Amino acid sequence: MLTAVIALTALALIFGLLLGFAAVRFKVEGDPLAEKIDALLPQTQCGQCGFPGCRPYAEAMARGEADINRCPPGGETTIIALADLLGREPIPLDAEVGEEKPKMVAIIDEATCIGCTLCIQACPVDAILGAAKQMHTIIEAECTGCELCLEPCPVDCIDMIQIPEKVLHWKWPYPQPPTETRPG
């Protein structure tokens, strides 16, 4: 009996420490440069850059281990912003990681969904609601369009749709300038 009490106390202590350590270790802070870089990434958390999320990619860039052109969702805008921050010249998006696409959101075909919860586990931002054996729904406003939920779905009931353009959010297109270079 005594051994059990001692063992339990020791375990409680160890795991208390472990939790405390985890809280400190995973507190996203630390490197201020990585922080600044992360602030420029689109937070789609899609992993197309080859890292498990935007933050790890930001850290790799801060360490100088990754180039600035690996984020397809951010596209040209993000590359320009990163180049500006890091004092580099903008370069085109690395074709290897994919291409810039219009913004999409996922929708679940509610008639086909079997409620397996696999997509919930894949969603990096908890944008999917549902319970086991109950139909799932995506909160459109919170979906980042990362497509990570598509693959795990066993019945292929998730589709990506383009967000329809609205008058209020419409952007003037970039004027097509004739080729010229900036003087001096």
Place this chain on the structure above:
Amino acid sequence: MSRQLWSFHGGIHPPQYKELSNQRPIAQSSLAAELVIPLHQHIGQSPEPIVQVGDYVLKGQELAHAQGYVSAPVHASSSGTVVAIEERAIPHPSGLNALCVVLATDGEDRWLEQQLDERHYTAIEPSHLRNLIRSAGIVGLGGAGFPTFIKLNPTGRVIDTLILNGVECEPYITCDDLLMRERSTEILAGIKIMRHALQAGEVLIAIEDNKPEAIAIMQQAIANEPGIEVVSVPTRYPQGGEKQLIKVLTGKECPSSGLPFQIGVVLNNVATAYAIHRAVNHGQPLVSRIVTITGDGIKEPRNLEVPIGTPIQHLIDQCGGTSGEIERIIIGGPMMGFAMHSSAIPLIKTSNCILATRQPEQPAAPEMPCIRCGACAEVCPVELLPQQLYWHARAKEFDKTQEYDLFDCIECGCCSYVCPSNIPLVHYYRFAKTEIWSQEREKEKADQARKRHEFRLSRIEREQAEKEARLALKRAAVQEKSETPDKGEAEKQALIQAALARAQAKKESQQEPPKNTAELTPAQQRIIDEADARRQRLDAAADTPRKEAE
């Protein structure tokens, strides 16, 4: 009447072409068989439709109700039946569709019974006047479309000067000119209501000196009105810009991102004054406006009084149709307007001009590299550096465009007009502005996604740690047991039974909701509820075959 006038920086003198359309009196437009009335016709929040498909509505009946403070209702511009509430093409540079109420007119043009406030306007409190003006759906008719009741609320400040903008500085447009010539007493009645609502000091009616008839008629109208003055200002574009006109008349500079209120000035368009008169003295909401149909591509250019929602093609047809090969049709003037994408689009509250231009004999000169001549900076009425703005917008260096005060640009087009290299400068500024807004929206979304992602990571971390703690406890218990002497067969059986019972209980309790459905916002809860309802419907529909399959 020699009043001291000031001047604004820069400006241009483009050819006027006003005589094309100001020779004929205003004509009443015929009623189109179908009116397409967009909900969003002003700056601010869209109103919500309050009618349904199939409803019969009378002229002046509210179709959509204002939402929030900066919003305006829209009304039926004739009597008839609502045949659709759907997305249709609207006058917007994007060429996109937006929600419209489509009305099949019955040709009777019957007004809703007007509930008129019988009191004289001076007996009505200013706040109630503002409410009347708000529920009449009146927005600035000069082009921007800011809800007028907000501009008539001095919010505790003393308003020294109320300026009526009859400048109409953009070439081709003559609708305010004709309105002043033909309906001066009604405009004056509206001005007096505005002055009362604002408790304003002096009133100045500004008219450019290229409209001598309008000046003479307005002067006659105000002859016996103390405190109201007609001021003739020298013709120069963009004199009608809010900040430019205030500078010219009062010498005061409006703060960069501030409102004229802050310097004791309010500015409204003369057509808005006319609409206020109709609303307060006749109980009629804003259901029509006067619009100039002009350009060398129109056979008989003139001004028409048009029910809101009339298709633009219907108006062109009433002016003899087009002549020659049309280059493009512009909504608004040649300086600040935008090309129309389809002639099915309707006229809205803020459309002051339809300009059809013929294909020019010589093709437009091509765009050339900037030669850094500085002409653009000389004419900019806001004293910006258009050339620098251009370089940075072109290079998509948006933070730099903001350092050069991009958002102070009024998009008047003076810089593009004088640029010897034909660079579409304003297009670059519009591109940069909308791009910056969109990036701000995306930034907000990214911040939200980051927060949710970090929360998820910490949750997974915590669950992992908890799981390990539980496992360790179990291991310890097992170890302790192995230290105690062996138990009999019966005891072992009992343990197995207990384990089975636990497993069974656990299975039953699996219905508990997943962790991410705790602490939901009402919006999320609504989405779930709606989805559940849909699911139930689907289940009900699928019930029979499913049973059979079982």
